Amino acid sequence: MVQNTERRTALVDAAIEVLARDGARGLTFRAVDVEAGVPKGTASNYFANRADLLNQVGAHIHQRMTLDPGQYDLERPPSPELLTDVMRALFHHISDDRTGWLALLELRLEAIRRPELQGALTETLRTNLNANIEGRRESGIPGDDTTTVLLYYAMTGVILEHLTVPEVLARFDVDELIAAFVNRSLAES
Incomplete structure (x- = not known):
């Protein structure tokens, strides 16, 4: 090659x-x-x-969708506000690469029919989720592993709606929804 x-x-x-x-x-x-x-x-x-x-x-x-740490100030003390800012930055970064997200959705659908792709995609997504869990642990941001998983999938759902059928969320301020995800998830941890 x-x-x-x-x-x-x-x-x-x-x-x-x-x-x-x-x-x-x-x-x-x-x-x-x-x-x-x-x-x-x-x-x-x-x-x-x-x-x-x-x-x-x-x-x-996944490389394209990785958030550049320069997009938010990690020098701030770990806090719910920092976590909210990171989640918002992630949402806007991925929203700006609509094509990448839609292609990932297509890959997920294709993985249903291709076991070898499903294996590779599962490993990539699992690695990504674990990196999020480990990143939260290392950063000292409040919450626990379950908080990270809940936020990961809450964001996945919001991004899915926003990029495929945006009118569903048209009456909501997505940045406020993200703050609510964070606050409610942390309240439970």
Whole structure:
């Protein structure tokens, strides 16, 4: 396989665009080549097969969605307010990459039909969840592991609604909902 990492990243980003727009059935090497604006056959030189492409898309989406710590002030003392700010920053960061999130949803659906993709995606998502749990522990932010899991899935649901059927939440201030998630989760821990 070809090793030009910049081109590989561009192809994976193009695959994310295709996946979000056309779904898993529309994700072909040719569609990726067209989206990336590269010669026909380029994607097939970078990925062994479609499963390889899907797995690399899954890994790269999570890199794109990772929140840059520079987006919030971690120098502040751990507090519910800091946790709320981090959760809000995460929501807005992911909302700004709607394509990445929609592609991840398509990957989740495709994983139902592809056990090898399900295994890889399960591992990636489990690693992500565990990193969130460990990050909260290390930061000293209030709450416990269950708080982290509850907030993780509350955010997943809000992001899902916001990016797929935004009118459902139109009458709510999402930043206020996030603050309520945090406050109510911490009250229970």
